[in-house]
Amino acid sequence: MKSELDGLVVLVTGGASGIGAATANRMAAMGAQVVVLDLMPVTADVPHVVVEADVSDDESVRRAVAAVITRFGRLDIVVNNAGIGAQGTIADNSEEEWHRVLDINVLGIVRVTRAALPYLRKSPSAAIVNTASVAATAGLQNRALYSASKGAVVALTLSMAADHLHEGIRVNCVNPGTADTPWVERLLQTATDPAAERAALEARQPHGRLVKPEEVAAAIAFLASPSAGSTTGTALAVDGGMQGLRLRPVV
Ligand code: NAD
Numbered sequence: 001m002k003s004e005l006d007g008l009v010v011l012v013t014g015g016a017s018g019i020g021a022a023t024a025n026r027m028a029a030m031g032a033q034v035v036v037l038d039l040m041p042v043t044a045d046v047p048h049v050v051v052e053a054d055v056s057d058d059e060s061v062r063r064a065v066a067a068v069i070t071r072f073g074r075l076d077i078v079v080n081n082a083g084i085g086a087q088g089t090i091a092d093n094s095e096e097e098w099h100r101v102l103d104i105n106v107l108g109i110v111r112v113t114r115a116a117l118p119y120l121r122k123s124p125s126a127a128i129v130n131t132a133s134v135a136a137t138a139g140l141q142n143r144a145l146y147s148a149s150k151g152a153v154v155a156l157t158l159s160m161a162a163d164h165l166h167e168g169i170r171v172n173c174v175n176p177g178t179a180d181t182p183w184v185e186r187l188l189q190t191a192t193d194p195a196a197e198r199a200a201l202e203a204r205q206p207h208g209r210l211v212k213p214e215e216v217a218a219a220i221a222f223l224a225s226p227s228a229g230s231t232t233g234t235a236l237a238v239d240g241g242m243q244g245l246r247l248r249p250v251v
Pocket of ligand 1: 054
């Protein structure tokens with residue numbers, strides 16, 4: 001497994017933090033050359049190439065993909081992971097916020113994939129992995145806009161998988177449960193009682209804890225790797241059983 005991605009070039013969006021950073025590290029450890037595309041600089045000491053770009057800006061995305069090709073001459077795997085959250089019912093978010101979240105979470109994938117496609121078509125091991133969410137498949141309170149965006153990511157994943165199968169490009173997504181990342185830490189800090197809020201989020205996961213970003217990274221790396229060569233058009237839950245299980249309360 002250590003060298004399974006040897007010789008392959010991977011682009012990870014949102015790779016400066018949380019799930020994306022864990023994915024970049026894991027895929028580098030598996031032998032890939034990793035390029036991180038993010039709004040933020042990478043602060044950790046990592047071997048990745050970092051391109052500062054914004055997935056909501058087509059020009060900046062095209063420049064970032066061009067930089068990958070200039071540096072490595074190829075692009076084999078795209079991890080569309082950059083995303084932002086939104087809280088509220090359907091009555092709560094402004095039109096502007098709806099457009100902003102969909103622009104990043106859904107159209108971000110469109111822009112990055114569109115720019116990468118000509119190079120993926122030339123790869124012998126082309127794969128795309130999108131980061132969706134359990135919010136796409138379970139009804140969560142106060143997440144109307146975010147859930148709509150992630151539902152679109154799951155549907156887009158299936159459609160892309162169908163469209164590009166004949167070109168040798170596999171497309172899958174992961175559906176994480178609540179993961180212990182800087183994003184969730186930021187959310188907790190806005191709660192009146194962050195410890196109680198964390199305990200409530202942990203209790204919502206059937207396995208009783210938050211998902212580790214490294215666990216999501218492992219699923220992404222598997223779906224992206226050549227050993228998953230017969231896996232396309234799937235949504236892999238990494239949610240401690242949140243979507244699929246109906247446990248009886250302990251009595
Ligand atoms: P995070 O905030 O720790 O990391 C997200 C990264 O994306 C950041 O580095 C940020 O700078 C980058 N980013 C945001 N907007 C961008 C843009 N316009 N262009 C380029 N980069 C941008 O978040 P995370 O928890 O690691 O989340 C990563 C992905 O996982 C997101 O798509 C999120 O929806 C999804 N997800 C997270 C959870 C969770 O509980 N943390 C659960 C399910 C799904």
